[in-house]
Amino acid sequence: xxxxxxxxxxxxxxxxxxxxxxxxxxxxxxxxxxxxxxxxxxxxxxxxxxxxxxxxxxxxxxxxxxxxxxxxxxxxxxxxxxxxxxxxxxxxxxxxxxxxxxxxxxxxxxxxxxxxxxxxxxxxxxxxxxxxxxxxxxxxxxxxxxxxxxxxxxxxxxxxxxxxxxxxxxxxxxxxxxxxxxxxxxxxxxxxxxxxxxxxxxxxxxxxxxxxxxxxxxxxxxxxxxxxxxxxxxxxxxxxxxxxxxxxxxxxxxxxxxxxxxxxxxxxxxxxxxxxxxxxxxxxxxxxxxxxxxxxxxxxxxxxxxxxxxxxxxxxxxxxxxxxxxxxxxxxxxxxxxxxxxx
Amino acid sequence: xxxxxxxxxxxxxxxxxxxxxxxxxxxxxxxxxxxxxxxxxxxxxxxxxxxxxxxxxxxxxxxxxxxxxxxxxxxxxxxxxxxxxxxxxxxxxxxxxxxxxxxxxxxxxxxxxxxxxxxxxxxxxxxxxxxxxxxxxxxxxxxxxxxxxxxxxxxxxxxxxxxxxxxxxxxxxxxxxxxxxxxxxxxxxxxxxxxxxxxxxxxxxxxxxxxxxxxxxxxxxxxxxxxxxxxxxxxxxxxxxxxxxxxxxxxxxxxxxxxxxxxxxxxxxxxxxxxxxxxxxxxxxxxxxxxxxxxxxxxxxxxxxxxxxxxxxxxxxxxxxxxxxxxxxxxxxxxxxxxxxxx
DNA sequence: GTGAAAGCGCTAACAC
DNA sequence: GTGTTAGCGCTTTCAC
Numbered sequence: 001x002x003x004x005x006x007x008x009x010x011x012x013x014x015x016x017x018x019x020x021x022x023x024x025x026x027x028x029x030x031x032x033x034x035x036x037x038x039x040x041x042x043x044x045x046x047x048x049x050x051x052x053x054x055x056x057x058x059x060x061x062x063x064x065x066x067x068x069x070x071x072x073x074x075x076x077x078x079x080x081x082x083x084x085x086x087x088x089x090x091x092x093x094x095x096x097x098x099x100x101x102x103x104x105x106x107x108x109x110x111x112x113x114x115x116x117x118x119x120x121x122x123x124x125x126x127x128x129x130x131x132x133x134x135x136x137x138x139x140x141x142x143x144x145x146x147x148x149x150x151x152x153x154x155x156x157x158x159x160x161x162x163x164x165x166x167x168x169x170x171x172x173x174x175x176x177x178x179x180x181x182x183x184x185x186x187x188x189x190x191x192x193x194x195x196x197x198x199x200x201x202x203x204x205x206x207x208x209x210x211x212x213x214x215x216x217x218x219x220x221x222x223x224x225x226x227x228x229x230x231x232x233x234x235x236x237x238x239x240x241x242x243x244x245x246x247x248x249x250x251x252x253x254x255x256x257x258x259x260x261x262x263x264x265x266x267x268x269x270x271x272x273x274x275x276x277x278x279x280x281x282x283x284x285x286x287x288x289x290x291x292x293x294x295x296x297x298x299x300x301x302x303x304x305x306x307x308x309x310x311x312x313x314x315x316x317x318x319x320x321x322x323x324x325x326x327x328x329x330x331x332x333x334x335x336x337x338x339x340x341x342x343x
Numbered sequence: 344x345x346x347x348x349x350x351x352x353x354x355x356x357x358x359x360x361x362x363x364x365x366x367x368x369x370x371x372x373x374x375x376x377x378x379x380x381x382x383x384x385x386x387x388x389x390x391x392x393x394x395x396x397x398x399x400x401x402x403x404x405x406x407x408x409x410x411x412x413x414x415x416x417x418x419x420x421x422x423x424x425x426x427x428x429x430x431x432x433x434x435x436x437x438x439x440x441x442x443x444x445x446x447x448x449x450x451x452x453x454x455x456x457x458x459x460x461x462x463x464x465x466x467x468x469x470x471x472x473x474x475x476x477x478x479x480x481x482x483x484x485x486x487x488x489x490x491x492x493x494x495x496x497x498x499x500x501x502x503x504x505x506x507x508x509x510x511x512x513x514x515x516x517x518x519x520x521x522x523x524x525x526x527x528x529x530x531x532x533x534x535x536x537x538x539x540x541x542x543x544x545x546x547x548x549x550x551x552x553x554x555x556x557x558x559x560x561x562x563x564x565x566x567x568x569x570x571x572x573x574x575x576x577x578x579x580x581x582x583x584x585x586x587x588x589x590x591x592x593x594x595x596x597x598x599x600x601x602x603x604x605x606x607x608x609x610x611x612x613x614x615x616x617x618x619x620x621x622x623x624x625x626x627x628x629x630x631x632x633x634x635x636x637x638x639x640x641x642x643x644x645x646x647x648x649x650x651x652x653x654x655x656x657x658x659x660x661x662x663x664x665x666x667x668x669x670x671x672x673x674x675x676x677x678x679x680x681x682x683x684x685x686x
Numbered sequence: 687g688t689g690a691a692a693g694c695g696c697t698a699a700c701a702c
Numbered sequence: 703g704t705g706t707t708a709g710c711g712c713t714t715t716c717a718c
Binding site for chain 2: 014057059060062063064066067072081082083085088089091092095099104105106108109116119125126128146150229233258261262265284285288289290291
Binding site: 369370371372373376383384385388407409410411412413 | 703704705706707709710711712
C-alpha cells in the first residue's frame with residue numbers, strides 16, 4: 001500500500017440483507033430476489049422487504065454482489081485527457097447510456113502516456129470490469145489483447161482487430177474530402193493543408209486531403225505542423241513565403257485553424273475575402289460567433305453512445321463476430337469560407 | 344436488472360491466490376501478504392510468489408479484497424458536466440493525485456440534474472467508496488449528509504458545513520475585486536458588470552464587484568444575464584442604450600465576455616481603445632491569441648489536486664475537525680484592457 | 687413462491 | 703516469518 005498510512009476507519013456498519021430479512025420477517029434469499037427484481041415474489045412480501053430496507057437505510061453492497069455473481073456492471077473507460085473537449089464529449093455520450101442502463105464507469109485518463117495507460121488496463125482487470133471502452137489508446141496490441149481475453153472491448157480511433165474487440169470510428173478521410181470538395185466547389189484551386197504531424201487522426205485526414213485534391217486534378221500541398229494554435233500560426237508564416245499563395249487553407253483541426261486565422265489577419269489578409277479557411281472537429285471554439293469557423297463536425301456524443309451500446313450488445317451476445325461502426329463526419333459552413341479572390 | 348437481457352457470460356476463470364500459492368508452494372496467506380507489500384516476508388519467498396503470479400497472469404480481485412477489508416480504495420467524484428473545461432480540468436487534478444496514490448475514481452456527471460445527482464450518490468454508497476469529492480453539487484444538504492455519514496466528503500463550490508465534510512473553494516469575491524481594481528487603476532470610473540444570473544458562482548462575483556466599486560466611491564451597475572455567449576451579446580445591447588456609457592465591462596465569465604466582445608465590435612467599438620473588457624475563469628478561450636482576453640484565473644488543476652489531498656488526509660485522520668481551503672484567483676492581463684478614452 | 691446451504695476470493699486475527 | 707481459520711455480504715443451485 002503506497003502513499004497515505006491507511007489508518008482508514010472501516011465503514012460504519014452498513015445494514016446487510018440479513019438485517020433487512022430479519023426486519024421484514026423473511027429469509028435472506030427472498031430479500032436478494034426482491035433486489036434483483038425477480039418476478040417470482042408476491043407483492044405483499046415484496047412491499048414488506050422494500051419498506052424494511054428503506055427503514056434501515058439499506059443499500060446493497062456491490063462488492064459482495066460482484067464476488068458472488070462474477071459480474072460488476074461496470075465498464076472501464078480509457079481516454080487521453082478530459083481537458084480536450086473532444087474526449088470529454090465522447091465520455092458524456094458513454095456516460096449517458098451507461099447511466100440509463102445502470103452501468104458504472106471506471107474512468108482513467110492515460111494522458112498519451114503508455115505506462116499510465118497500462119496501469120489503467122490493470123485497474124480494469126483488477127476491478128473485473130464487464131467490458132472496456134478505449135478511446136484512441138496508445139497501448140500495444142499485446143496489452144490490449146490481454147485485456148480483451150477477459151472482457152470485451154470497444155476501441156475507437158484505431159484499426160485493431162481481434163476476438164472480443166469491436167470498433168467505432170469516424171471516417172476522417174471522408175471529412176477531408178468534404179472540406180476539399182466544399183472549397184473546390186467555391187472555385188478554389190490552390191488549397192493548402194496544414195497537417196497535425198503524428199497526432200492521432202492526422203494521417204487519414206492528410207491522406208483524404210491528398211486523394212481529394214488529386215481526384216480533381218489539383219496539386220496537394222502539405223505544410224507539416226501539429227495540433228496546436230501556435231503551430232497553426234507558424235505554418236501560415238511558412239505558407240506566406242511560398243508562391244503561388246493558396247486561396248484556401250484546410251487545417252487538420254480547429255486549433256490549428258484558430259492560430260492560422262490570427263496570423264493571417266495580422267498580415268492584413270481578410271477571411272474569407274482574401275483567403276478561405278476550414279478547420280476540423282467543430283469544437284466549441286469554431287462555433288464562437290467571434291471565430292465562426294467553417295469546419296468538419298464529428299458526432300462526438302454519438303460516438304460515445306454508440307461505443308457503449310456496442311459494448312452492451314456484445315455483453316448480451318459474446319460470440320457474435322466483431323463489428324466495426326463507422327460514423328460519418330459532416331461539413332459545417334460558417335463564415336470563413338467563400339469564393340477565391342478575382343484575378 | 345434493466346435494459347439488456349444480461350446473458351452476460353461470467354469472467355473466464357481468473358486465477359486466484361489459491362492457484363498462486365499452490366504454484367509457489369506456499370500458503371494462501373503468504374500470497375496475500377506479498378500482495379499487500381508486507382515487510383514480513385522473506386525475499387526468497389516473495390520472489391517465488393511474484394513470479395508464480397506473473398506466470399499465471401494473476402491479478403487480485405478487488406471485489407473480494409473490498410469485501411474482506413471493508414475498504415475499496417476508490418473515491419466517488421460527482422460533477423456537473425465534463426463538457427465544461429472548467430470541470431474537466433478539476434477532474435484531471437483529482438485524477439493526477441488519485442493515480443499517484445493508487446486510488447480509483449468512480450465518476451458521475453450530474454448535469455445539474457438533481458435526480459441524476461442523487462442516483463450518483465446512491466452509486467457511491469453501493470460501491471462503498473472510501474470517500475467522495477463533489478464539485479458544485481446541486482443536491483440537498485440532507486442527501487449530502489446521508490452520504491457524509493458513511494464516507495468523508497470534500498465539497499467545492501458550496502458553503503455546506505457538517506461533520507465529515509471538508510471544503511475547497513475559490514475566493515470569487517476576491518477575483519471580482521481584482522478585476523475592478525485593475526480597471527480602476529487604469530483610470531476607469533464607469534465599470535458595468537454583466538452577471539451570471541443564478542449560475543453557480545454568480546452571486547459572490549456580483550457581490551465582490553459591488554463592494555469593490557463602493558469602496559472606491561464608484562457606482563455599481565449590474566446587467567442581469569447568464570453564463571452564455573448569447574447572453575453576453577444581449578447584455579451589450581442593453582448597455583448601449585444606457586447613458587452614460589461605461590468605459591469598461593466586467594463580465595461574470597469568459598463566455599459572456601466573448602459574446603460581449605463580438606457585439607461591441609459589431610457596433611464599431613474598439614477594444615480596448617473605446618471600451619475595456621474583463622472576463623472570468625481564464626478558460627482556453629481567453630487564451631486564444633484571437634481573443635486575448637484579460638480575465639481572472641482560477642487554479643483549476645490545483646483545486647482538484649487539493650480536493651483529493653484533503654480527502655486522503657481525512658481518511659488518514661477521520662476525527663480531525665472539518666477544514667476549509669480557499670484558493671486565490673489571480674488577474675491575467677491580456678489585450679482587452681487599457682486606459683479609458685479621453686474626454 | 688420460499689428457504690437452506692455452499693461458495694465467490696480475499697483479509698485479518700491468531701497460533702505456531 | 704508462516705500457516706490456519708473465520709468471516710466479509712452477497713448469489714445461486716437445489717429442495718420443499
